[in-house]
Structures are given as structure tokens and as C-alpha cells.
Amino acid sequence: MLLLETYRSNGRNSQEMQDVPKKVWSKISDELKTKGYDVTGPQCNSKLRSLKKTYKSTKDYNQKSGNNRKTW
Numbered sequence: 001m002l003l004l005e006t007y008r009s010n011g012r013n014s015q016e017m018q019d020v021p022k023k024v025w026s027k028i029s030d031e032l033k034t035k036g037y038d039v040t041g042p043q044c045n046s047k048l049r050s051l052k053k054t055y056k057s058t059k060d061y062n063q064k065s066g067n068n069r070k071t072w
Contacts, residue, residue, distance in 0.1 A: 003044060004051075006031050 006028050025041030032039050058072045 002032060002035060002037065003028070003047060007044075007048060 010024065010028060022041055025045050028044050029039050029041045032044070054072060058070050061067055061070050
């Protein structure tokens, strides 16, 4: 949750966040380190990509008729 909040507070809708360069991930990881989480920029990037992938997969699954609903 802290990763998502930090990502959002860094202006995810701005032009800077479209490609999310390494310096932005570094800034996000630095903010997380101040909160006590020892993570790197690439780890944050990977985690956010994984979260998005799982969200989209679950959403697509739930939109198909005949499937039992998945929660995530």
C-alpha cells in the first residue's frame, strides 16, 4: 500500500511518470527507505508491474460469463 501511495503522490499522471525513468523509481525507493523498507528502484518497478498484471488478469477473468468470481 505504501508503494502505491508513494507512486501516486509522485504524480503518476504527469508526463514524467509516463515512462517512469530510473531516477523516479530511485526517488520512490528513497521515500520507502525513510519509512523503513529496504527496497531498490528496480524492485519497486517490478512490484508495480506485477500488481498491475494481476489486477488486469483478475478483472478480465471476472468479466467472462460463467466464471466464479475471483477476489484479489
